[in-house]
Amino acid sequence: MAIKLAIIGANIANIEEIKNVVVKTVSDNIEIITATINNYHEMANADLYICLINRKQEIESAFGKEKVVALTLVPPTEYFLALHEIPANSYVVLFNNSTSGTIALTDRLKKYNLLNNCHCEVVPYDELSYEQVADKVAAADYIIGGMAYVCQGSALHTKFGDYLSQNTTVLVSPQRIATSDSISHLCYVYSQLCHKRMTAELTRLSSTDFLTQISNRRTFDKTLIVEWDRAQHTGQPLSLAMIDIDFFKDYNDIMDMFKVMNA
Structure with a gap:
């Protein structure tokens, strides 16, 4: 399975x-x-x-x-090389639907000392008002983020596209890697x-008869020990039924295997 x-x-x-x-x-x-x-x-x-x-x-x-x-998941190395080329003093927006969604990227930016000379701000559009996001998008020199948020057809363009300046550069992260x-x-x-x-x-195979798919002798022995101990502990009787079917061999010889197993 x-x-x-x-x-x-x-x-x-x-x-x-x-x-x-x-x-x-x-x-x-x-x-x-x-x-x-x-x-x-x-x-x-x-x-x-x-x-x-x-x-x-x-x-x-x-x-x-x-x-x-x-x-x-983090962007591939070439994306960080592109971010390294962003001029100093640029206003850079990290665009995402949530602040928590940018943690992996911001951690890598700190690790590689990137954008230290820029004004870098996380803009989580689901956590801010529409007007706040629109103002930040309009003021941005660079907007960076994953494909789900800043590529064509994403929230950046469908919700806030009217505020994107022609001078704003959008850097879309390629598919991220783990x-x-x-x-x-x-x-x-x-x-x-x-x-x-x-x-x-x-465990199942070791306790099941291959042909009939019912519990085998090994399971019987283990179950008997458990139930015997339970009966001694509780003082309740233990019943064991042994069934012998007369002439079943004749039925076994005449019928096919599936009918015998069903019986």
Whole structure:
């Protein structure tokens, strides 16, 4: 049985980014289902839930910490090289739907000492008024962000396109990649899940008769010990029924295997 992975993103672009990482990392024996932040509560039967790091606590509260893997996605190196070319004293807007959605990028900007000589401001359009966002977009020399937020057809252009100056440069991040720590954690959790699934299947096979798919002698012996101990502890009687069907061999010889198993 395939392992069911639920991918949760803020929008379709986020989902595709996460899905790309998952497929390249754990492509064997998986079934992928997807949902946005608005409807993920409907996916209560997945084996593992995968989201971005800024949604980690929210998804854990819904499905439990042990069933959630949060990925940190960052732009590729060439994007940071492009940001390095931004002139000093420029007004740079980090455009996103939420402040938490910019944490991975702002952490990398600090790590690489980028944009230190610029006035850099996070503009989370879902957390500010329309007028506030419009004013900041209109004043920006550069606007940076992921494909889901600043490329053609995204919120920057559909909601605030009228405020974009012809002098404003929009730098769209290419598809982001997962950090090595994220990939390692995903592989570890997935391998643990596979191991648990295989162990359960081996346990089932060792206690089940292959032909009839009912419990075998080994299961009987284990169950008898448990029930015997329970009867001694509770003082309740223990009943054991042994059934011998006369002439069943004749039925077995005449009928096909499936009818015999059904009997």
